[in-house]
Amino acid sequence: AQTVTQSQPEMSVQEAETVTLSCTYDTSESDYYLFWYKQPPSRQMILVIRQEAYKQQNATENRFSVNFQKAAKSFSLKISDSQLGDAAMYFCAYRSARSGGTSYGKLTFGQGTILTVHP
Amino acid sequence: EPEVTQTPSHQVTQMGQEVILRCVPISNHLYFYWYRQILGQKVEFLVSFYNNEISEKSEIFDDQFSVERPDGSNFTLKIRSTKLEDSAMYFCASSSTGPATNEKLFFGSGTQLSVL
Structure with a gap:
């Protein structure tokens, strides 16, 4: 079974600065997808960024980028020019790329990292 | 952007009672999911439906x-x-394509279930 670990329960950053959230995962599969979700106080789950394991190039979405290290099974999220609205719980998640089988589309989440942004 | 709608937003029930949580997925989506999140814990997969x-x-x-x-x-x-241990936030999610894609899951806003 796949597991996802976020070792930082809480992180903080000054507005306009950069912060990196860590995520590691364990899997025996070679083909999969990785995601970062943001959960603000409203508790809605919002997709921030996604990465296909077969792609070597790191995904970027505006101020958000990832550092995907497949061999190390590491998938960190970098937030540049942090804004007050970035304050939230961030979840790293894994999804198998195999159809059918025992992992039919489910996301496996890490424990989450609470990000505080100081003005 | 299209939305997944969940009702009610809060549900309070007595232990032993039956509850039904409702979701309206995005109209052209084919894959449906329920997840739950006990307060302060990770989001956990419950079921997928296709x-x-x-x-x-x-x-x-x-x-x-x-x-x-x-x-x-x-x-x-x-x-x-x-x-009592069923008390949690329950999230519905849907996607248009299946698991062998990077298609994102659209999540609803959740139903907070409190069992007394």
Whole structure:
């Protein structure tokens, strides 16, 4: 079974600065997808960024980028020019790329990292 | 952007009672999911549903739980006899394509279930 670990329960950053959230995962599969979700106080789950394991190039979405290290099974999220609205719980998640089988589309989440942004 | 709608936003029930949580997925989506999040803990997969049947379920999804898509638009989660430990936020999600893609899951805003 796949597991996802976020070792930082809480992180903080000054507005306009950069912060990196860590995520590691364990899997025996070679083909999969990785995601970062943001959960603000409203508790809605919002997709921030996604990465296909077969792609070597790191995904970027505006101020958000990832550092995907497949061999190390590491998938960190970098937030540049942090804004007050970035304050939230961030979840790293894994999804198998195999159809059918025992992992039919489910996301496996890490424990989450609470990000505080100081003005 | 299209939305997954969940009702009610809050549900309070007595232990042992049956509850039905309702979701309206995005209209052209084919894959449906329920997840739950106990306060302060990680989001956990419950069940996936495709082509009018369960595709996969977790060990949490025991005989007390059932899902249904009764009318082609709603997707419901029923808990037959609620326990205190069922208190959690329940999220519905849907996607248009299957697991072998990077298609994102669209999540609803959740139903906070409190079992007293």
